[in-house]
Amino acid sequence: MKTGDRGRVDLDSEECKGCGLCVEACPPKVLALASHLNRYGYHPATYSGEGCTGCGICYFACPEPGAIVVWRLKAEARPVAQAA
Amino acid sequence: MRRELIKGNEAIVKAAILGGCRAFYGYPITPASEIAEAAALYMPQAGGVFLQAESEVAAINMIYGAASAGVRSMTASSGPGVSLMQEGFSYLAGSELPCVVADIMRGGPGLGNIAPEQGDYHQVVKCGGHGNYRTLVLAPDSVQEMCDLTLLAFDLADTYRNPVVVLADGYIGQMMEPVAFPDAAVMPSAPAWAVTGTAETRRNLVTSIYLEPDVLEAHVRKLEAKYRRAEQDAVRFESRETQDADIVLVGYGIVGRVLKEVVEAARAEGMRVGLLRPISLYPFPTEEIRRLARHAQAFAVVEMSTGQMLDDVRLALEGRRPIEFYSRVGGNVPATDAVLGFVRDALLKHVRAPEVIHA
Amino acid sequence: MPEFAVLHEKPHSFYSLYERKGELQHQTHYCPGCGHGIVHKLVARAIDELGIQNRAILVSPVGCSVFAYYYFDVGNVQVAHGRAPAVATGVKRAHPESIVISYQGDGDLAAIGSAEILHAANRGENITVFFVNNAIYGMTGGQMAPTTLVGQKSTTSPFGRNVWNEGSPIKVCELLNALDAPVYLERVALGSNKQIMAAARAVRRALEVQMRGQGFSLIEVLSPCPTIWKKDPVEAQHWVAEELVKTFPLGVVRDRTKDAPVRPASAAPPALDKIPGILGLEQDDPGPTVGGPAAREPVELAVKVAGFGGQGVLLLGEVLAEAGLASGLQVSWLPSYGPEMRSGTSNCHVRIATRPIASPLVLRPNVLLAMNEPSLRKFLPTVEPHGLVIYNGAACPADCLRPDVTLIAAPFAQLADGLGGARAANIAMLGALLEAAPVPFESQVPNVLRKLVRSPKWLEIDLAALARGRQAARQEVAS
Numbered sequence: 001m002k003t004g005d006r007g008r009v010d011l012d013s014e015e016c017k018g019c020g021l022c023v024e025a026c027p028p029k030v031l032a033l034a035s036h037l038n039r040y041g042y043h044p045a046t047y048s049g050e051g052c053t054g055c056g057i058c059y060f061a062c063p064e065p066g067a068i069v070v071w072r073l074k075a076e077a078r079p080v081a082q083a084a
Numbered sequence: 085m086r087r088e089l090i091k092g093n094e095a096i097v098k099a100a101i102l103g104g105c106r107a108f109y110g111y112p113i114t115p116a117s118e119i120a121e122a123a124a125l126y127m128p129q130a131g132g133v134f135l136q137a138e139s140e141v142a143a144i145n146m147i148y149g150a151a152s153a154g155v156r157s158m159t160a161s162s163g164p165g166v167s168l169m170q171e172g173f174s175y176l177a178g179s180e181l182p183c184v185v186a187d188i189m190r191g192g193p194g195l196g197n198i199a200p201e202q203g204d205y206h207q208v209v210k211c212g213g214h215g216n217y218r219t220l221v222l223a224p225d226s227v228q229e230m231c232d233l234t235l236l237a238f239d240l241a242d243t244y245r246n247p248v249v250v251l252a253d254g255y256i257g258q259m260m261e262p263v264a265f266p267d268a269a270v271m272p273s274a275p276a277w278a279v280t281g282t283a284e285t286r287r288n289l290v291t292s293i294y295l296e297p298d299v300l301e302a303h304v305r306k307l308e309a310k311y312r313r314a315e316q317d318a319v320r321f322e323s324r325e326t327q328d329a330d331i332v333l334v335g336y337g338i339v340g341r342v343l344k345e346v347v348e349a350a351r352a353e354g355m356r357v358g359l360l361r362p363i364s365l366y367p368f369p370t371e372e373i374r375r376l377a378r379h380a381q382a383f384a385v386v387e388m389s390t391g392q393m394l395d396d397v398r399l400a401l402e403g404r405r406p407i408e409f410y411s412r413v414g415g416n417v418p419a420t421d422a423v424l425g426f427v428r429d430a431l432l433k434h435v436r437a438p439e440v441i442h443a
Numbered sequence: 444m445p446e447f448a449v450l451h452e453k454p455h456s457f458y459s460l461y462e463r464k465g466e467l468q469h470q471t472h473y474c475p476g477c478g479h480g481i482v483h484k485l486v487a488r489a490i491d492e493l494g495i496q497n498r499a500i501l502v503s504p505v506g507c508s509v510f511a512y513y514y515f516d517v518g519n520v521q522v523a524h525g526r527a528p529a530v531a532t533g534v535k536r537a538h539p540e541s542i543v544i545s546y547q548g549d550g551d552l553a554a555i556g557s558a559e560i561l562h563a564a565n566r567g568e569n570i571t572v573f574f575v576n577n578a579i580y581g582m583t584g585g586q587m588a589p590t591t592l593v594g595q596k597s598t599t600s601p602f603g604r605n606v607w608n609e610g611s612p613i614k615v616c617e618l619l620n621a622l623d624a625p626v627y628l629e630r631v632a633l634g635s636n637k638q639i640m641a642a643a644r645a646v647r648r649a650l651e652v653q654m655r656g657q658g659f660s661l662i663e664v665l666s667p668c669p670t671i672w673k674k675d676p677v678e679a680q681h682w683v684a685e686e687l688v689k690t691f692p693l694g695v696v697r698d699r700t701k702d703a704p705v706r707p708a709s710a711a712p713p714a715l716d717k718i719p720g721i722l723g724l725e726q727d728d729p730g731p732t733v734g735g736p737a738a739r740e741p742v743e744l745a746v747k748v749a750g751f752g753g754q755g756v757l758l759l760g761e762v763l764a765e766a767g768l769a770s771g772l773q774v775s776w777l778p779s780y781g782p783e784m785r786s787g788t789s790n791c792h793v794r795i796a797t798r799p800i801a802s803p804l805v806l807r808p809n810v811l812l813a814m815n816e817p818s819l820r821k822f823l824p825t826v827e828p829h830g831l832v833i834y835n836g837a838a839c840p841a842d843c844l845r846p847d848v849t850l851i852a853a854p855f856a857q858l859a860d861g862l863g864g865a866r867a868a869n870i871a872m873l874g875a876l877l878e879a880a881p882v883p884f885e886s887q888v889p890n891v892l893r894k895l896v897r898s899p900k901w902l903e904i905d906l907a908a909l910a911r912g913r914q915a916a917r918q919e920v921a922s
């Protein structure tokens with residue numbers, strides 16, 4: 001993880017159905033469908049590991065209730081400009 | 085005990101409220117409308133819900149909701165409306181929800197007329213809905229029984245978690261007789277399986293869908309076992325002068341009353357005639373009919389239909405004894421004199437010692 | 444190492460493992476990219492945020508979301524196709540404190556359940572409806588829905604929906620907006636990030652309407668069905684944003700959240716011991732006992748009362764039956780009912796007897812009260828020999844006589860009219876009956892009239908008519 005990222009995402013490849021809606025939705029385009037298949041034959045979504053802003057958009061775009069968890073940098077740890 | 089002169093249709097509502105019913109959803113139809121009207125009057129005063137639904141389809145589904153929520157609930161209708169409720173009966177039975185439905189039968193098919201008939205037997209007793217379910221069916225023959233059997237219906241509905249139908253006809257619904265109501269009202273607590281919007285009931289689920297064949301089969305077998313249990317425990321009938329009867333008359337509801345008069349008249353003429361009046365139509369008093377068949381020489385079924393309950397008598401007798409059938413339909417009620425003549429003919433035809441008639 | 448906190452995760456109002464589902468208990472049964480999952484998530488989040496998980500009851504429909512109860516850790520009721528608003532009504536009215544959600548597809552809500560939704564909305568039921576409009580029947584494999592677009596192909600509109608054959612798509616929010624009661628109606632979509640966020644807000648707002656007790660709210664969600672639309676999930680999402688919204692414009696269609704009053708709460712239920720009183724079954728009055736003194740001499744009255752509707756035929760019968768009952772006798776009263784009550788003829792059968800009454804039908808009366816000539820003609824032949832016939836007319840028609848019965852004819856209507864109301868003719872005839880056939884419950888009749896006749900004016904006329912009828916019968920019998 002690149003220091004300075006405001007967010008990060010956990011993707012549960014077991015719950016993911018590879019629909020790609022999160023990939024489409026992510027503004028900085030840090031998500032992608034993996035080339036490998038998961039147990040159910042889907043290409044699961046993966047996080048590139050850097051650049052997530054913690055905007056949460058992928059979470060709302062995803063139809064699976066628990067496939068995506070979005071983390072946000074804690075307020076006190078955020079750069080001053082962002083906390084305002 | 086104090087007795088009220090009261091209409092059958094009203095007695096149902098008073099009994100229901102005394103028995104803890106607090107939800108009535110219905111749609112008007114003659115000759116059942118007084119039930120909805122009485123419920124509209126009393127239910128809100130008793131702290132319950134009355135709502136005139138947009139159709140019988142909606143009404144029975146509102147009952148489904150109220151029953152899911154653990155409230156003793158009922159609706160009432162007649163032939164055409166009961167046809168519309170068939171979907172609901174199937175879902176209620178499949179979801180194991182208790183409720184009481186009063187069917188005050190009128191003439192059919194189609195719009196038919198509003199006079200009394202017994203043409204709903206098939207759709208109610210044999211079940212016009214889909215799937216392997218039964219409704220328990222009770223058939224009052226007096227206004228007192230409208231009260232008593234409504235109270236019983238709520239208990240049976242809870243015991244078996246299944247819809248129970250009080251099947252009466254226009255005359256039983258419209259007539260007035262004195263009724264002794266119970267002195268005190270009861271209010272059973274909501275069953276543990278109900279969905280009531282609380283933390284304790286959050287995990288409860290009311291459903292009738294079982295996708296896996298094996299799971300659905302197990303569910304259907306469970307329902308089936310309940311019905312077998314009801315066949316053991318919930319059979320009810322009235323017997324009159326059957327001990328030495330050469331001919332046993334079989335009829336229910338208002339016909340049962342006519343047959344009581346027929347039995348009196350026949351006995352006065354020296355004919356050994358008895359009456360078996362099924363009170364529970366499902367479960368049907370099959371065993372009792374078989375028992376009576378040991379000495380009775382013939383059976384005579386009288387019905388205000390073209391022979392719907394007749395099938396159950398046939399199934400009970402399995403050819404053991406001959407059956408004669410007398411039927412009136414269209415809103416006509418069998419007249420005592422006519423049935424008496426029919427009984428005389430049946431005796432002459434089937435009873436080996438016709439001298440008894442002239443005794 | 445920077446510290447992160449969870450911003451969005453699976454809502455608590457979902458089960459962590461979908462145990463009811465059987466296989467694959469950690470993922471939904473929906474197709475990849477299906478809008479149902481997103482709507483579920485928005486609903487579950489709103490339930491969490493509003494703190495209503497324990498109060499929530501989800502009514503799931505028939506359609507692809509039939510198994511919504513696999514996922515939602517709330518009270519669950521699964522119902523028949525289209526009937527969710529009716530069931531929700533029954534649930535909500537039983538437990539007004541609960542938060543009842545009806546979740547429905549377009550076939551479920553706008554086709555088979557169109558009556559149920561219309562009337563629930565019109566009653567302003569305090570429920571919240573989430574209406575997932577994917578313009579198709581998903582569960583059954585892609586048949587036409589009432590919301591299928593004009594020209595859109597489906598398995599049952601293979602040449603495209605044709606307005607001349609199938610009509611135009613139904614706009615549910617606009618349709619319901621014609622009703623007075625709905626408080627909040629909004630159409631949202633899942634076609635873009637922005638649309639989804641707007642949908643999240645709408646879902647929450649609709650539930651808040653219910654929590655405030657204001658009444659009916661419905662959110663229509665334009666939702667992708669990639670499988671049936673034969674589009675990949677991203678294309679399907681775009682099709683929502685580009686095509687569906689043309690037919691179904693987004694936005695708030697009705698918002699009365701500011702001024703809609705809170706629905707009045709129902710009063711606290713009465714104590715159980717008050718119920719018999721409410722039903723008019725007072726316990727302090729012991730009432731008549733069967734087999735009392737009056738019952739000693741055997742009585743076997745089989746009365747037929749017949750006349751025109753509006754002549755008080757049924758009341759006359761009822762007075763007789765009540766009087767018999769008050770004297771401790773067995774009684775029954777059976778009306779001809781239905782249209783006859785409004786016009787044409789009316790008759791009733793009354794039995795009063797010492798013995799239990801076998802049949803309440805009176806086919807061979809021993810007393811006939813004929814209030815008009817057609818009734819006399821119709822029923823005179825049925826009267827038992829030695830029976831009594833009382834006829835409302837100056838004299839019986841010459842061809843209407845029977846030597847074996849007692850016939851009393853008097854112009855009872857005119858007599859009653861002279862007392863202030865021809866409608867009391869029935870009671871005058873009752874007076875004649877009491878005179879001509881002294882019955883053991885005679886003394887009860889005035890009491891019964893006091894009970895049944897509420898208007899003091901009519902009670903006075905009736906009591907006078909009773910006496911006048913007696914007098915007429917005395918004269919008749921004497922003459």
Ligand SMILES: Cc1ncc(C[n+]2csc(CCOP(=O)(O)OP(=O)(O)O)c2C)c(N)n1
Pocket residue numbers: 505506507508524547548549550551552575577579580581582583588
């Ligand atoms: C009385 C009845 N008729 C038909 C069906 C079959 N059926 C099941 S779901 C459905 C349509 C569902 O479509 P929709 O409501 O649009 O929901 P979706 O599956 O698209 O989410 C139909 C016709 C049924 N279950 N019951």
Ligand code: SF4
Pocket residue numbers: 007008009025026027028029030031051052053054055056057058059070
């Ligand atoms: S939270 Fe925002 S930036 Fe991060 S992956 Fe999701 S959509 Fe992309």
Ligand code: SF4
Pocket residue numbers: 011015016017018019020021022023044045061062063064067068476
């Ligand atoms: S939106 Fe959800 S299900 Fe679809 S690819 Fe992304 S994580 Fe997987």
Ligand code: SF4
Pocket residue numbers: 472473474476477478479507577581582667668669670671
């Ligand atoms: S068929 Fe359509 S509505 Fe049904 S689950 Fe699949 S995508 Fe969703």
